[in-house]
Amino acid sequence: MSNRLELADVDWRRVSPRLVWVELASAAGVLVVLLAVCTGLWLLQLWIPLASGGVLVIGTIVQLVIIPRRVRSIGYQLRDDDLLFRRGIMWQRFVAVPYGRMQLIDINRGPIARALGLSELKFVTAAAAAGVTLPGLRAADADELRDRLVALAESRRAGL
Amino acid sequence: MTDVTPESAATDPGGLPGQDGIAGQDGLAVVPAAVAALTDGQWHRLHPASPLLRGGIVLIAILGAVVANLRERLVSLFIPRFDEGDDAVDYVFNNGFVLQALLVILVVLLVLIAGFYFSWRMHTFRITDEVVEEKSGILFRTNRKARLDRIQGINIVRPFFARLFGAAKLEINQAGQNSNLQLSYLGSRAADDLRREILRLASGTRVASAVSGPGATAGFIDRRVGELFAPELDPDLAAPESVVKIHLGRLLGSIVLSEGTVILVLALIGGGIWIAATGEYYALFIALPSLFGVGSVYLRRFTRALRYTIAGTPDGVRVGYGLLSTSNETLPPGRIHSVQVRQPLLWRPSGWWEVRVNVASHSSNKGAAGQANTTILPVGNFDEAARVVALVLPGFVLPEFLFVGPDDGFTNSPPRAVWLRPLSWRRNGFATAPDWLLLRRGAIWRQLVIVPQPRLQSVAVAQGPLLRALGLANIHLHTVAGPIRAELGAIDLDAAVAFFGTVALAAVESAQRDTSHRWRSTELPMESPGKSAEEPLLEPAREPLAGPQELSE
Numbered sequence: 001m002s003n004r005l006e007l008a009d010v011d012w013r014r015v016s017p018r019l020v021w022v023e024l025a026s027a028a029g030v031l032v033v034l035l036a037v038c039t040g041l042w043l044l045q046l047w048i049p050l051a052s053g054g055v056l057v058i059g060t061i062v063q064l065v066i067i068p069r070r071v072r073s074i075g076y077q078l079r080d081d082d083l084l085f086r087r088g089i090m091w092q093r094f095v096a097v098p099y100g101r102m103q104l105i106d107i108n109r110g111p112i113a114r115a116l117g118l119s120e121l122k123f124v125t126a127a128a129a130a131g132v133t134l135p136g137l138r139a140a141d142a143d144e145l146r147d148r149l150v151a152l153a154e155s156r157r158a159g160l
Numbered sequence: 161m162t163d164v165t166p167e168s169a170a171t172d173p174g175g176l177p178g179q180d181g182i183a184g185q186d187g188l189a190v191v192p193a194a195v196a197a198l199t200d201g202q203w204h205r206l207h208p209a210s211p212l213l214r215g216g217i218v219l220i221a222i223l224g225a226v227v228a229n230l231r232e233r234l235v236s237l238f239i240p241r242f243d244e245g246d247d248a249v250d251y252v253f254n255n256g257f258v259l260q261a262l263l264v265i266l267v268v269l270l271v272l273i274a275g276f277y278f279s280w281r282m283h284t285f286r287i288t289d290e291v292v293e294e295k296s297g298i299l300f301r302t303n304r305k306a307r308l309d310r311i312q313g314i315n316i317v318r319p320f321f322a323r324l325f326g327a328a329k330l331e332i333n334q335a336g337q338n339s340n341l342q343l344s345y346l347g348s349r350a351a352d353d354l355r356r357e358i359l360r361l362a363s364g365t366r367v368a369s370a371v372s373g374p375g376a377t378a379g380f381i382d383r384r385v386g387e388l389f390a391p392e393l394d395p396d397l398a399a400p401e402s403v404v405k406i407h408l409g410r411l412l413g414s415i416v417l418s419e420g421t422v423i424l425v426l427a428l429i430g431g432g433i434w435i436a437a438t439g440e441y442y443a444l445f446i447a448l449p450s451l452f453g454v455g456s457v458y459l460r461r462f463t464r465a466l467r468y469t470i471a472g473t474p475d476g477v478r479v480g481y482g483l484l485s486t487s488n489e490t491l492p493p494g495r496i497h498s499v500q501v502r503q504p505l506l507w508r509p510s511g512w513w514e515v516r517v518n519v520a521s522h523s524s525n526k527g528a529a530g531q532a533n534t535t536i537l538p539v540g541n542f543d544e545a546a547r548v549v550a551l552v553l554p555g556f557v558l559p560e561f562l563f564v565g566p567d568d569g570f571t572n573s574p575p576r577a578v579w580l581r582p583l584s585w586r587r588n589g590f591a592t593a594p595d596w597l598l599l600r601r602g603a604i605w606r607q608l609v610i611v612p613q614p615r616l617q618s619v620a621v622a623q624g625p626l627l628r629a630l631g632l633a634n635i636h637l638h639t640v641a642g643p644i645r646a647e648l649g650a651i652d653l654d655a656a657v658a659f660f661g662t663v664a665l666a667a668v669e670s671a672q673r674d675t676s677h678r679w680r681s682t683e684l685p686m687e688s689p690g691k692s693a694e695e696p697l698l699e700p701a702r703e704p705l706a707g708p709q710e711l712s713e
Contacts (some may be wrong), residue, residue: 002631003628005623036189058653081665081668094621094622094660097618098667098671101671129641156668159677
């Protein structure tokens with residue numbers, strides 16, 4: 001595993017394990033819909049669409065299996081001057097966003113996440129491609145983190 | 161600053177383009193009087209002909225429709241005829257409604273004129289030390305402010321029709337979609353002087369403006385003619401050695417030598433063979449109009465890029481072009497978020513290059529040759545490309561990045577990347593300079609991307625399963641949206657991780673050092689030390705782009 005992308009000297013903060021249930025629930029919802037469609041296709045005896053539906057079902061089941069690992073792979077660290085973020089197991093991605101570059105911080109809460117007391121933080125910079133969202137934070141933590149990051153962004157504001 | 165209501169105190173700037181330009185002593189001319197008045201922080205109005213120039217096309221269209229409808233009538237007024245039509249005019253005549261009809265026309269005209277007058281009267285702007293502010297609208301008022309230190313560029317557009325009247329449109333570009341502030345129209349000379357003054361105020365310099373046009377003494381017609389035939393770039397504006405022009409033959413060649421032409425030629429050959437084989441010659445007549453259309457597209461691209469100049473001025477890069485309708489934009493320093501030098505395959509024999517940039521604003525105007533106005537050098541040889549890059553990134557020396565070797569200054573992909581970059585792995589690499597990051601890629605479509613570190617928004621490193629198997633990784637430099645994507649694939653894993661670490665640190669540091677939002681603030685102050693103490697050299701931006709109220713859920 002020496003070829004694996006890894007950063008040295010980083011003490012990752014992980015998101016709440018309860019995020020697994022949020023992700024599982026939404027994946028299960030997709031699975032139920034797919035199964036319903038497949039049943040319909042089976043009753044109508046449309047074999048070729050049914051085959052592609054079956055592939056989708058298998059894909060969703062694989063996703064369900066790896067969700068716990070994927071949630072564990074999400075991590076972040078507040079460094080002195082920037083926010084470091086990581087996610088992904090197969091397709092890994094590390095992003096560093098300087099605090100001064102954050103233009104906007106959103107808090108989103110879906111229905112299941114709200115029931116479990118979780119929030120999602122979304123960081124918006126002037127670059128559309130950065131796309132850093134940090135799901136699965138406890139609601140109080142998310143609010144506190146948001147306020148702290150806004151204050152940090154305020155003090156290090158660096159134009160565009 | 162006393163906030164004077166526009167109705168009472170606004171003065172009219174645009175009408176007096178000739179009365180400015182009082183030469184000062186020691187060759188240091190003062191700001192033209194008319195423009196000094198414009199930047200005094202009071203409310204001012206636009207050129208009185210603005211509503212006509214803006215609504216002019218609509219009015220002419222209505223007039224044209226009326227004339228077309230009444231043509232018969234006008235003819236028969238002078239040549240009496242016997243046949244009585246039954247159109248609206250006859251109806252009015254036959255029923256004795258002439259007076260009422262004339263009244264209706266009069267009222268419509270009065271309403272139109274009053275509308276034009278009030279829209280002009282209610283459209284005011286002011287320029288203070290901090291903002292450019294605009295108020296417009298009769299029933300629905302709009303108020304828009306542009307902070308001087310957030311200006312991304314100032315564009316002066318002169319449509320041919322407006323040029324005849326000596327008027328120009330001034331567009332102040334800000335970051336984001338549909339956020340530009342347009343002053344249409346101003347007097348042509350006033351627009352140039354005003355831009356210089358706005359940029360001087362925005363630059364944070366305390367040195368008075370050192371350039372001013374000569375006082376116009378010629379008559380009205382002479383001035384108009386002089387403006388129409390003036391060179392695209394005022395020779396006083398920029399040092400000649402900093403001016404890049406496009407060679408006419410090269411422009412023609414670059415338009416012809418494009419991928420589109422290859423497709424067109426292939427389509428023509430294919431179509432010719434098909435017609436010859438099937439003998440269906442009538443297809444020629446169907447194809448002819450579309451050929452004319454394609455031809456006119458080529459012609460328009462050519463004429464729009466005529467008189468193209470790029471020049472370095474103290475307040476940034478000035479890009480101008482156009483023969484009949486002209487347009488020129490000044491991009492202050494530090495507004496360029498990334499630069500790309502690239503060479504389409506067909507241009508390689510002639511050694512031509514294209515330079516594109518990413519900027520935060522979106523001008524409502526198309527660029528030269530109908531391209532996006534992010535293409536700041538449509539075509540040029542390597543020397544010219546290097547000069548343009550030096551203009552947009554002051555201090556940057558474009559390296560001879562075509563050279564490939566172990567010590568070419570770039571950290572290139574390792575040999576095992578040949579599986580993913582079979583042709584280009586030798587030249588697929590990055591380099592870091594003190595203020596810039598360079599990404600080089602492509603063996604067939606060669607290109608170099610330069611990202612100024614103070615403009616970098618964030619940095620990412622990514623790896624998929626295939627890259628992992630080969631011990632490689634991808635790096636992405638995130639800048640504002642534009643035609644350039646600053647990313648590099650298949651880089652050695654350790655090199656990519658090291659790059660990620662250093663860039664993340666350097667981006668923060670250089671962003672804090674950067675003062676380009678007030679790019680001339682280090683110049684020597686002229687007067688009132690109290691005032692410059694009030695505004696420190698490295699000031700923190702006082703008003704963030706997104707205030708706390710927008711940061712809530």
